[in-house]
Amino acid sequence: MASQKALIIPAKGSPFTLVERPIPTPGPGEVLVKLAATALNPIDYVMRLNGFAVTEYPAEAGIDGAGTIEALGEGVEGTGRSKGDRVLFERLKFSLDYGTFQQYALTDAKRTYKIPAALSFEEASTIPLCLTTAGLALYGPHGPRGGAALTAPWTEGGLEKYKDQPALVFGGSSSVGQFALQFLKLSGFNPIIATASAHNEAYVRAAGATHFIDYHTTPYTALPEAVSKITSTPFSLVFDAISNEETQRTAWGLTGAGGTLAIVRTPVVGEPNVVLDGGRRIAFVWGGVNYMDAEPAGREWADKMYAGVEAFLMDGRLRPNKWEAVTGGLAGIPGALEKVGNLQSSGAKMVARIDSA
Template sequence: MGTTVSSFTRSSSGVDGLPSIDMALQQQKALLLPSKGAPFALGTRAIPKPRLGQVLIKIESAAINPCDYYIEQYGVLLDGYPGIAGNDGAGTVEVLGEGVTSLQKGDRVLFQCWYTIDRGTFQQYALADAPRAAKIPKTLSFDEASTIPSCVITAAIGLYAPVGARGGAALTPPWAPGGLGKYRNQPALVIGGSSSVGQFALQFLKLSGFSPIITTASTRNIEYVKAAGATHVIDYHTTPYPALPGAIAGITTQLVPVIYDAISSEDSQKAAWALLAPHGKLIVTLQPVVGKPGEEAEDGKRLVHVFGNVNDPDNVRFGDELFSVLTGLLESGAIKPNKVEVVEGGLAGLPKAVERVGKRDVSAVKLVAHPQETP
């Protein structure tokens, strides 16, 4: 794709199929991973052209996720090098690929990447599959919208996608007939409710009718998690994981049938598995240390190891369903974005920001960069 690392070049020639883009932008700025284990490097590469069913998006905001750190540090997920990280983006549709009718040029959309160089969001333009690019309501900024894709997807797949090796708990989603409020008077627990994924898990559990909705969080984030749907908050500083059963017993006498562990440390998983009701579902986002993904334990408990990407072949069908209703959920306020902290320097500010996220030096906020503001 004409990739150049650490060298910003301009071209005066036009780009086939890109009449709306300034001719000087045939080469876009990108934050590249030149080889496995190499650090991020600013560079340029050609603006990709959308294929059948795709759109080209001018990225205004790109949010950072922990997996971006793992991609840089360990070379996971990417299909080759040079590669581009970045899972979440929000911007404007610039070019429609063949067969696209659900979107128009100029639409404001949010989307999730796939792990090819043309689709990572740490660049100024990227491709997305049209069915899984959701229009952004007028009430949301690009920054707010960019906090949504991967985390809302991870929460939704974990709770509502069909059972599978990396599937979900197969609950009836709140947007399906009979799903809204279906699980009234059943308790649920979210470990790490102030995390980006935890925030959306709380919101979905509220829509599904669970009550009480218990979460762990620090005292400074109590109002944040309650606004998302938590009815009870346990301070993890004063109540370590081994003490969770006693704290929860003081809130409800019922066994907990659904636990979403957005932290997924060894200790949190072990505590959650011990708390889980027979035939209950424990959803984790990192490597499981309890249960067997996709299999039921002797008492019917099921461990769900979620892979939160709607572009994975196993998740495309569910992703199309989720994205068909996502704009409506955002317009109604049923689903709300994370808090935003803007990273200065556009793409140039991302390396340090990715390190902060990877080392968990961020709390109750989503870091967002503006690729178009790269010096």
């Protein structure tokens, strides 16, 4: 049986170990992707550290992947995915064969995006998880892990639907914040106010921010006053891509009646996805459409999202994050992941080239 190099987690809390393991075979509806690049995420660090989302050991981390379809499972031929296609994808299953810290991985053929010719594998690998997180938070239906249920820009009448309504994004230079800004621009929000460090101002403006606030010189306690100088209209949507206690409390205070605060970490200001005081909601989402696929209405919504987002990727209206190379292929991931897990990287996604392993 053909084998591949893989970076596995032998046991909870154990260091990553580079091993040889079999190349898996795609099942019905699946494709086997020969990975070229993978982007690193905090969830990968937490998986190794405390076993988050791990069901058995040895385990395989890695959520974001980009590469070339090597083989098709039963039922995939004729569905728009072919051997040799360049695709990007977000890992949706947590068993060993689906992680992206290895040379080959399985994924659901319907949950892939084709990579635009203009994008490198490294650029493409920065997209999947954080794009999904932002998309679900803004446009996902209300539910246990639902979103703000805004009309999505990929649906009829969705582009510019929220024209001239203000929006606020905390952490606009973060990977999730970047996609939140791009989606808000497509939806027509204006002004779009973003917080970030001064050296990332151009980056957040390029993504869609019309106004920028440096959180170093304008502390969160002073943010309401700073925002009031830009707009007096209440915010129907505040997106907190940082979501620590301080930012959540400030963001919740700026969320207008009937509005939604979207967050990416455990809520500290109220119960998520239920109607709270003033008709406000908290949307707590952290990527993954696998839970949407659990029931028919969710699958239908996810199908439309994938089709619509692929069109936006192809025409360049959705762009990848900036990225920073991880040296050493698979072997270089553990050291780089320590920086990611300890929040020591800023304004760029760390990417490992898998085919250089």
